[in-house]
Amino acid sequence: MPEGPSILLLKEATKQFVGKKVLTVSGNSKMDLSFIKNKTIIDIKTWGKQYLICFKNVTIRIHLLMFGSYTINTSKEFKPRLHLQFKNGELNFYNCSIKIIEEELDEVYDWxxxxxxxxxxxxxxxxxxxxxxxxxxxxxxxxxxxxxxxxxxxxxxxxxxxxxxxxxxxxxxxxxxxxxxxxxxxxxxxxxxxxxxxxxxxxxxxxxxxxxxxxxxxxxxxxxxxxxxxxxxxxxxxxxxxx
DNA sequence: ATACATGTTGGAGC
DNA sequence: GGCTCCAACATGTA
Missing domain, CATH: 1.10.8.50 (Helicase, Ruva Protein; domain 3)
Incomplete structure (x- = not known):
């Protein structure tokens, strides 16, 4: 589904998690993302088709590619690539590409x-x-x-x-x-x-x-x-x- | 039901 | 090095 506008809708729908602390991280990503446990989301941004979950000093980049999907406060039958659990609510991404960005976003992206x-x-x-x-x-x-x-x-x-x-x-x-x-x-x-x-x-x-x-x-x-x-x-x- | 699609990446081959 | 092609990822839809 995801061209730029669809990712903007995803951002709108997930703004509710800004300021929230990640209580649990799981999923079938090959990457070890456990380090974001107990970190607080300080912002959610997008750059074109890329969805950016910003923490202090690090950003998780999600790209839904051609068939990626997500659920907010519900889950699907199968295991998500990335699951973030909050005190009130959860965020799940399926079939997406995930990257960890440690640089300043302004260095990585031409806004x-x-x-x-x-x-x-x-x-x-x-x-x-x-x-x-x-x-x-x-x-x-x-x-x-x-x-x-x-x-x-x-x-x-x-x-x-x-x-x-x-x-x-x-x-x-x-x-x-x-x-x-x-x-x-x-x-x-x-x-x-x-x-x-x-x-x-x-x-x-x-x-x-x-x-x-x-x-x-x-x-x-x-x-x-x-x-x-x-x-x-x-x-x-x-x-x-x-x- | 088989094939194709709103996307990107990395590697092979030239 | 650069360009191009291809496979890979995986699911919803026609």
Missing amino acids: NADVMSDLWDSKKAEKKLLSTENTMVCDALLDQNIFSGVGNIIKNEVLFRIKVHPESIVTKLPVKKLREMIKEAVKYSFEFLEWKRKYVLREHWLAHSKKICPRDNISFSKGYLGKTHRRSFYCNKCQVLYK
Whole structure:
């Protein structure tokens, strides 16, 4: 489930644990995380698709990858990768990737690259995009160093909205189009967030996993494009190829 | 019911 | 070293 907006919802739902002390740590993670027992969560942050549980001097990074899931104050039948027990409540993560971060987060993360952060910097994104060489827009949108939080659904929807073919080369886009792409990546992410919150995300898809272009009423093309080989749905008629 | 997917990482091979 | 491909992880959905 997790593109950036979904992780923001996870953050919202777990803010209740900030200030709480971890009473028990368990799970089937290969990593030894017992050292966070009796530590207090001082903050919960996100960077794109990454969920960050902050303790004094250390952060636990959770990435839900493609099929990760979580439960709050309930549990599933099978064993979680990570279970955190609090005095009132619990937090469980399943099938996720876990990392321990000991560095200062500001050293690890470029907050300006997170499309949903208050610190998002579109000018900086533009600079990064202009410094790419021979890069397709379908790959650029998925580049977490440029658009942290953007995933495949957002990619497909943004390109459809701005009428750009996924195989277009970033540096061949007119500057106006490039800026439109940057702007729309942010705008769509926030719309995604609100639709997801109301469980109506899917019904708002115009391109992703669709068969027919709603603008031209002709078949969408489907391909595993770019270096990332991720599914692209696009209309050869209304989405312009800049090459 | 078989195949595929909202993602990333690390290693092999060139 | 850098690029690309591939397997691996694992579950919900069509």
